[in-house]
Amino acid sequence: MKTKQLFAGLTLMATGLGTAHADYTLNLMEGVTSISKDVYGLHMLVLWVCVFIGIAVFGVMFYSIYYHRKSRGYKASSFHESTKVEILWTIIPTIILIALAIPATKVMLEMDDIKDSEMSIKVTGWQWKWEYEYLDNGIHFFSSLDEASNKARQLNSGIDPRTVPNYLLEVDKPLVVPVNTKIRFLFTAADVIHSWWVPDLGWKKDTIPGYINEAWTSVEKAGTYRGQCTELCGKDHGFMPIVVIAMEKPDYEAWVAEQKGIAVESAAAAEKDWSQEDLLAKGESVYANNCASCHMADGAGLAGTFPAITSSAVVTGDMNAQVELMLNGKGMMPAFGQMLDPVDFAAVSTFIRNGLGNSVGDLIQPAAIKSLQAAIPAVEYDDDDEQTSSL
Amino acid sequence: MSAVVAEHEHDDHHDHGPEKGFLRWIITTNHKDIGTLYLLFALAMFFVGGTMALIIRAELFEPGMQFVSPQFFNSMTTMHALVMVFGAVMPAFVGFANWQIPLMIGAPDMALPRMNNMSFWMLVAGILLLASTLFMEGGAPASGWTLYPPLVLQTGAALPFAIFAVHMLGISSIMGAINIIATIFNMRAPKMTLMEMPLFVWTWLITAFLLIAIMPVFAGAVTMLLTDRFFDTSFFDAAGGGDPVLYQHIFWFFGHPEVYVMILPTFGVASTIIPVFARKPLFGYSSMVYATAAIAFLSFIVWAHHMFTVGMPMAGELYFMYATMLIAIPTGVKIFNWTATMWQGSMTFETPMLFSIAFVVLFTLGGFTGLMMALAPVDFQYHDTYFIVAHFHYTLVPASIFILMAGGYFWLPKWTGNMYDERLAKFHFWLSAISVNILFFPQHFLGLAGMPRRIPDYAVQFADWNMVSSVGAFIFGFSQLLFLYIVIQTIRGGTGEKVTDEVWEDAHKHSLEWTLPSPVPYHTFATPPEKIPTEHF
Known part of the structure; x- marks a missing residue:
């Protein structure tokens, strides 16, 4: 399997900028909504305005850099003021800005129009x-x-x-x-x-x-x-x-x-009795998706930042205390009470107590977790307090 | 007001050289010594912050995680920004201010020399404290230099130290700003009116007012973070009735003027250098002054364009969009004025001029993307992507940093009496100017294609341009070692060619420092100058 993947990778690289490589883009995407298309239009408008101004300003500047140099014997003139041009190059940008602000305001208002949503x-x-x-x-x-x-x-x-x-x-x-x-x-x-x-x-x-x-x-x-x-x-x-x-x-x-x-x-799965093997098998993948990024895939943790799971006194100690910590979180540890459904929660809890080098030998059933989750008060920011455990 | 100058002219300060030995640098109250300290410290921090940038670009060279953990990567982006802003760019401009403001206005020193010394050493202490957080449990702050709560409150042991470091840096900046204002208002040569000051002095005067206005705001914001974390307040905690977005409003009320603190003196140096090499007076002196003041004023009323996506009411979004677009007008005036200064000049292209022209061109590119981002609906796409990273790096690296280089090449011969190696310096310029574009231009593409900023790893369609960008970063980074070499070489004797008093052809017509001997004596303008140069306004 691995050699096959490696081979596929090599073929990709051998074909130069293969498919995975070549699809870079230079510009903003147009998108697939009316708004994204309006935004894209606005982006292109302001981009072209900038290109145009850039060509004009840099054109003058580089003309000057080329012709008005001492090595060509050009004698400096001494003008240093002109109210006329100063007014001119204040007014012209102002007009350009107004011309940009009008379509931008339109798109803005359209984005804000949330009514009649289905x-x-x-x-x-x-x-x-x-x-x-x-x-x-x-x-x-x-x-x-x-x-x-x-x-x-x-x-x-x-x-x-x-x-x-x-x-x-x-x-x-x-x-x-x-x-x-x-x-x-x-x-x-x-x-x-x-x-x-x-x-x-x-x-x-x-x-x-x-x-x-x-x-x-x-x-x-x-x-x-x-x-x-x-x-x-x-x-x-x-x-x-x-x-x-x-x-x-x-x-x-x-x-x-x-x-x-x-x-x-x-919901039915949360009610039935699970065997330890089934919980362990499920727990392993739940661990990989939710826990491994901090506690590491092998449960070794990261010294000084993330505690190890293997041989941890908390993990191998009292089950209620361990489950309580996972439910409510602590410091950097997120509260998983709202995040995992009862089956996943029970599975990963059983897995860390009996995998990754630990062997407490017990298990917890999803049904028990379900009742614990039901006791968690709804998070205060939540306006329509639907419990995660309801699914 | 300038009678003060005469009173201070007692014998102690007459032809009285620097303290002997190392202690000179610790206890000095001489504006030139302190300017040198600021500049050398800034240069050192430029390399520290640059090393962090190279760690970032090394990790981003290829997709996948090769060198650092995501947490450390975030610490690097955070510390890179803080070190570059507070340790490199700001101190470098304060260094120029210390050296140049007294010389340009014909003053014997800064108005408050002891405070000057204190503000430098406070800066060093603050930066060291900040750097020490790298070695603390939980690592350095990793929440971005904006230190947004609630994320920043997850910082480990480093949080209170980082906050105290910010306090110290703020105190240092405020003291520096007070000193600059006091100097400019009280110690100008009697014949020099405000509207006859060189533009560098003007831009610093305005910048100093910005600093005094904003640093306490930032100090207040981080103090609220401190009490939220340690004293059970809930300024920014929704669960306790607070508001996380409030922090962003306070931060950017500081943060937007803060970015102009780094760009206004840049404008000042560019406006000083370009006329000298165009052999023409600066075009539109008074409109330059007014434009600077207008930009400074606008900087206080546009802050929420950094927050278009937080969900502000429509009226707020529209107001901040319109106000932000207005900035394009005074900024445009400046760019047109520099172009008009060059127009029909008799230009030569020594290294300071090359860096200044590159500044005008590349800063304008940064300004264009700034205008694009001002349009709120389009910013909903650009926001927090590499497009933004490209934008602000264009306004900082080939703008502020390039102008710092330009200023270095421009004034170093005056300060040391030695000429730098022009050929090497031009080589340094071309290396920098090309690699900085290889580094930052592709980041526009990355952002538009959908790459968010502050990520340690990315989807494979972003691989090509990231690789190009990283290559540019390493060329740019190592090119700066050449700058270090040229600076050291110049201080130690340069090309051996002794420079004239005016160094650059007819420079004495533009500003007072070129009327002094080269190298500049330890004490200058013990008596105020009689004649004020007139070419610059």
Whole structure:
């Protein structure tokens, strides 16, 4: 498998600027919404204005540099004032600025016009993942960097990023939206400030704890659109991408139905009794996605910053205390109570007690976690306090 | 007012050389010594901050994480900015101010020499304290130089030290600014009116007022961070009724004028150098003064254009967009005036002139992207991408830094009495001017293509231009060792050619320092000059 990947990588490199390499762009993308196209138009307008002014100013300057030099015997004149030209080069830029401000204001007002939206999605920024809640149908999930990118992006991972499809721009669970539908987004954050940006939609918006920001979009073309967090939010700021899949409406409806089925299943899964093997197997991947970036893949931690899991007194000690720490967080440790569903939570808790070199020999059932999660008060910034555990 | 000068002229200060030995540099109150200290310290910090930049560019050379952890990468971007802003660019201009303002206005020294000494050593202490955070548990601050909460509150042991460092740097800047204002208002040669001052003096006068207005604001903002973290206040904590965006408003009320603190003296030096090598008076002296004042005023009322994406009300977005666009007018006036100064001059292209012309051209490019970003709806795309990184580096590196180099080459022969090696200096110029564009121009493409700033690793479609940019960074960085060599060589005797008093042809018509002997004596203008040069206004 590995040799095959390596071979694929080499072929890519051998073909020079292969596909993974050649798709760089120089200019802003036009995007797939009416707003992104207006923004692109405005960008091109101001760019050409600048090019034009640049040619004029630099043209005069370089003419002067070429002709008015001492080595050509040019004698300096002594003029040093002209109210006329001073007024002229104050008024002309003013007119240009007004000409730019008018279309900019129009686009601004259009962006702000949030009314008549057909559906709403609430986006919450977390260190370092995105939470999506469809306010109209209750679909709710977290979206974080996919496993392949996550492995490759570790320090000296030995994996060539060029062999990873959509390196750093792929998530485990993308946001799915219908095309040609006016969607209102609500933005907030759980810990620090993040910023939600998909260039093809034409804007970004900060997600701020304690604030609810709004923006809207209506995607005109089905497809997959990728973006990233754009506000420095700590260590893994570069590793919380956004993927939006825009679907034709019937496909979207099918997706919604499927999600509802999954929600029912996972609610049922939280009720049943799990064996330790099943929990361990699931826990391993939950650990890789949620814990490994700080506590390291082998549980060794990072001396001085992130405690080790292996042989940790907390992890191998009293289970209630350990679960409580994971639920509520502490210092740099995020509160996972809201982030993981009961099955994942129970699985990873069982995994760290019985994997990574630890062997306490016990397990915790999702049902127990579910009741603990139900006791967590809703986070105070949250205006419509839907519990994570409801799914 | 200038009677003060005469009173101070007692025997102690007459032909009284510097203190012998190392102690001279510790206890000196001489404006030239302190200017030298500032400039050398700034040069050292330029290399420290530059090394951090090269660590950043080395990590970004290729996709994937090769050298540093993401946390350390963030510390590097943060410390690079803080060191360059507070340790390199600002102190370098204060160094020029110390050397040049008394010489240009015919004063014997700065108005408050002991405070001058104190503000320098306070700066050193502040920067050392800041640098020490690199070795603390949890590492140096990694929240960007803007220190936004809540993220900055996750800093480890370094937070209170970084905040105290900011306080010290602020006190140092305020003392420096008070000194400059006191000097300019009280110690000008009796014959020199305000509107006859060289433009460098004017721009520093205005800059000093900016500093006094903004440094306390920044000190207040970081003090609120301190109490939020340690004393249970909730200024910026939404859960306690505070507001994280409030910090951004306060920070940028400091931050926007702060970037003009770095660019206004740049304008001043450029306006001093270009007329000398064009052999013409500066075009539109009074409009230059008014434009500088207008830019300074506007800098206080445009801060939220750094925050277009925080979700301000529509009226706020529109106001800050219009106000920001206005800056283009006085800035345009300056660029047109420099062009008109060159027009029909009799130009020669010694190194200071080359750096100054490169400044005018490349700063204009930075100004263009600034105008583009002023349009709020388009800024929703540009914001926090490499397009922004390219923009502000164009206004700082080939602008402020280039002009610092230009000023160095321009005045070093005057200060030392030795000529620098013109051939080497031109080589340094061309290396710098080409590599700085290889370094920063591709970053426009990266930003437009969608690469966010402050990320340690990136998707593969950004690989090519990042590689180009990193190559440019290393060429630019190592080229500056040549500058260091030329400076040391010049101080130690230069080409052996002794320079004349005016150094540059007819420079004495432009400004007072060229009427003094070369090298400049330790004490100058013990009696104020009788004749004021008239070519510069």
